[in-house]
Amino acid sequence: MSRKPLVREVPPTTWYFRHPRYLRYMSREVTSIFVGAYCVLLVVGLQSLSSGEAAWEDFLMALRSPASIAFQFLALIATVYHAATWFNATQKAMPLQIGEDFVAGNIISGAHYVAWAVLSVGVLIIAGVF
């Protein structure tokens, strides 16, 4: 008897509507756009800094515009979400075995959150915020 298997195609552009977990995944991936855009903003800032005081002042002025503030707010939320998904993933990517037992996943992720907080405070101290 010959086989005639039925192939059911995956919709190439709408597949992520099939399940909430795929939407969560896509939302994580979309945050990369904000992370990337903010990196571009930092590069533009460095460029204006190297171009002289006037260019730097113009850049700072542009940062204060309502559209810029709205973007920075969205970028902050997206970056925090992106970072959280990254830190939560560390327990899968870097399991720590001591003897026969594995260190609990939330300790591995938690250690990354603590390191994140310590480094952020360090950066803020260097920036003269405190």
Next chain:
Amino acid sequence: MSNSLPRSQPPLAAPNGGAVASLGRPGGNNERLVQLEVLRYNPDTDTEAHFQHYEVMCQEEWVVLDALNKIKADIDPTLNYRWSCHMAVCGSCGMMINGEPKLSCHAFLRSYEGVIRVEPLTHFPVERDLVTAPDDFMEKLKRVKPYLIPKETKAVSEGEYKQTPAQLMKFRQYSMCINCMLCYAACPEYGLTPSFIGPAALTLAHRYNIDSRDGGRKERQEVVATHEGVWECTFVGACSEVCPAHVDPASALQQMKITSSIDWIVEHLIPGGKS
């Protein structure tokens, strides 16, 4: 001493479709009418699949597989599906149940409300009704060499390849895979890029790679550390969410990405380095 009979015995569908009596009492307190929409496809007569509606009296404690067995025994002997152990061990009865890859022997009817939609595992060709063709998975499984390739071959007279409990625990979780293919049905990358080796096969490669007795990692890397291998994985994580054996394929694949990256750095960026 024999155990007492369970309160109700799910029906067993005979292969020839003959009805097998159910011990469930019609109209009993713990019975309810369950509605199922089952995807049907007959390769001899159909060009497309279609849903067929069934209503079947089921015991409260039954699983979806019991309902399918009841349908096959009492209502429609032409319904096709695979199953064997009825205890989430054999991995044969994987299906999409309300859009979620599940072992049908592990999907309790009481967990669902309304019409239960039952489809064959997605991302696999449908042979007939709920039966899918696992050929692609089997082929990929072979390619990752999922067996022990000893570091040093020993004569039988030299004794076993010994291992400490800690060395065993390092890979034990990844050896629990029952090849049910639910992770392939959950993985959108496999659906979109069928050449992807996929979660279960790659996880088995990892299982042997981290086995202290194994020396076959380099051979497996030819398949693992490629675009079709771990680098096709974008860490959706669905494989681990649906795995009935708690194998956590997503963790295995992320660990393989790290070791493959270290290989690349050693080989390309360190003078004289060899992976």
